[in-house]
Amino acid sequence: MGAPLLSLRGITHGFRRSGGALVTAVRDVSLEVGEGETVALVGESGSGKSTLGRIALGLIRPDTGRVFIAGRTLGEMSSGELRRARVAFQPIFQDATASLNPRRTVRDLLGQALRQRGADSIAELRIDLLESVGLRPGRVYLERYPHELSGGQRQRLAIARALAMQPRLIVADEPLSGADVSIRGQILNLLSDLKKERGLAYLMITHDISIARAFADRVAVMSQGQVVEQGPAAEVLTRPAQDYTKRLLAAVPELR
Amino acid sequence: MPQTKPPILQLDDVRLTFRTRAGTVRALNGASLTVHEGEAVGLVGESGSGKSTLARAVLGLNPERSSRIEAGRILIAGRDVTRLSQAEWEAARGHPVAMVFQDPLSFLNPIMRIGRQIAESIERHAPDRRVEQRVGELIELVKLPSSLARAYPHELSGGMRQRALLAVALACEPRLLIADEPTTALDVTTQAEILALLRDLREKLGMAMLLITHDLGIVASACERLYVIYAGRVLEWGRAQDVFGAPAHPYTVGLFHAARADRDAQGRFATIGGEPPDLGETAQGCPFAPRCPKAMAECARAMPHASVLADGETHAVRCWLYPPTRESETAVERLGEA
Structure with missing residues (x-):
């Protein structure tokens, strides 16, 4: 078997507070995501899960530890390889509104991403992308601005823009928190379809246990900067071994 | 069970509109709801359902200039507050109904110490009380350390801020607490603590609660009865055990399926098709019909009357799939003496 798509080894990272105190956000974390695999990173706010997601995306350079992409560290790569490695990991955020430039139309937003990737026949690809995320027929959306779309449509557009880069891994930070309950299923189905069709892997950062349980192959539970437990989702989230995970699960108001 | 006292809150067929630049928005399209003394009631809805508008209408908090109650009435402990002026609301607010919000920071004064804010609330509603002692009692009641009376809101964590806001609200000694998504911004463990505190407070103070949320799990753990609201209309209501x-x-x-992330026979995640409704349009029939997998011709024509489903009239629905109950509609909509 080849090297995993993403491998984080012994990652530690701290921030300096405005007062000057150093806060360790991530403490000696090791985590892998294989090709086509879905890993959920669950934990409460301040647990370090979003910081780890940003490290995976190359947006933050960790203080110590190493990030391997398909077995190689970023330091070993040439600048061309680095650029390719960067676009291979794409983010989706909770608030699609904040990540989409409000002055750009759908046509511009997708065109910009496709040009950045160096794609040909942009007009055609743009329509394909829109339709692959369920915005059909694609052409009716081209001249719209983000605020002219519904919340669910905006999240689909954000996903389309990530797909324009032909990523192999999507780091999704609370992608469903902004969506109404009734349309969560639509987004989850879309993410599942894209996984099947394109062999995408996901690192899904979420505080929602039911979504992690339903969607992820593996789960890593974070608390105070550390991964306290990881393993197959069905196992960790039904028969947790660690006290912290047990407390976390017990706190979720359960629907029978 | 016969009710000797009037319900602490009763909404009868309330229609409320907002005037916006884009036209008239029908936020409430005939919403009816009852909360009895001491009872915990959930109001479940998604964005645009009108759930927060309903809550604000109960306290006269919707903007006077752009919003209007077109029809129906709101009774608080039997008193009709539908047409109260802003000045009358100023005098009435806080007692017997108080409210806490999703984001305590937007309500708490950022440059005033917590203790002082609680004291002001007491002075407004019961000026003859020994204020300092009462502040101490309230801080203890919401299980905050007494030293936090001297803290400013920004120095508190999200859960502590919600406790502080609760203390301000409880200073009015309300008989009904309206909690609008009180735990949505909080982590699950903090959420569990706040829900436990609310339960505890209700028991101690015998206070009723209207809990507004999009989260069915929270209703399951905190409420005796619930109403499901969609596009400004209550579609189903009843005892939690019956509806669940x-x-x-x-x-x-x-x-329910969506909230549990259930899958269907094909392994697809359960979903409700389409998008939440556009409240600018006039919905003649059931507002859910365009998204409903079981929609029939009648559904687009008119909103059905209520059908009582459970013995003892503890569960009812407004849907053409069920035979209507032959009582007067208001009688059915006022049920819930569970």
Whole structure:
């Protein structure tokens, strides 16, 4: 078997507070995501899960530890390889509104991403992308601005823009928190379809246990900067071994 | 069970509109709801359902210039507050109804110490009380350390801020607490603590609660009865055990599946098709019909009357799939003496 798509080894990272105190956000974390695999990173706010997601995306350079992409560290790569490695990991955020430039139309937003990737026949690809995320027929959306779309449509557009880069891994930070309950299923189905069709892997950062349980192959539970437990989702989230995970699960108001 | 006292809150067929630059928005399209003394009631809805508008209408908090109650009435402990002026609201607010919000920071004064804010609330509603002692009692009641009376809101964590806001609200000694998504911004463990505190407070103070949320799990753990609201209309209501045991409206059923991230026979995640409704349009029939997997011709024509589903009239639905109950509609909509 080849090297995993993403491998984080012994990652530690701290921030300096405005007062000057150093806060360790991530403490000696090791985590892998294989090709086509879905890993959920669950934990409460301040647990370090979003910081780890940003490290995976190359947006933050960790203080110590190493990030391997398909077995190689970023330091070993040439600048061309680095650029390719960067676009291979794409983010989706909770608030699609904040990540989409409000002055750009759908046509511009997708065109910009496709040009950045160096794609040909942009007009055609743009329509394909829109339709692959369920915005059909694609052409009716081209001249719209983000605020002219519904919340669910905006999240689909954000996903389309990530797909324009032909990523192999999507780091999704609370992608469903902004969506109404009734349309969560639509987004989850879309993410599942894209996984099947394109062999995408996901690192899904979420505080929602039911979504992690339903969607992820593996789960890593974070608390105070550390991964306290990881393993197959069905196992960790039904028969947790660690006290912290047990407390976390017990706190979720359960629907029978 | 015969009710000797009037319900602490009663909404009868309330229609409320907002005037916006884009036209008239019908936020409430005939919403009816009852909360009895001491009872915990959930109001479940998604964005645009009108749930927060309903809550604000109960306290006269919707903007006077752009919003209007077109029809129906709101009774608080039997008193009609539908047409109160802003000045009358100023005098009435806080007692017997108080409210806490999702984001305590937007309500708490950022440059005033917590203790002082609680004291002001006491002075407004019961000026003859020994204020300092009462502040101490309230801080203890919401389980905050007494030293936090001297803290400013920004120095507190999210959960502590919600406790502080609760203390300000409870200073009015309300008989009904309206909690609008009180735990949505909080982590699950903090959420569990706040829900436990609310339960505890209700027991101690005998206070009723109207808990507004999009989260069915929270209703399951905190409420005795619930109402499901969609596009400004209540589609289903009843005792929590009845509605959870056998949800009747296709919207409620879909909501349950979606909330549990259930999958269908093909392994697809359960979902409700389409988008939440546009409240600018006049919905003649059931507002859920365009998204409903079981929609029939009648559904687009008119909103059905209520059908009582459970013995003892503890569960009802407004849906053409169920035979209407032959009582006067208001009698049915006022049920809930569970």
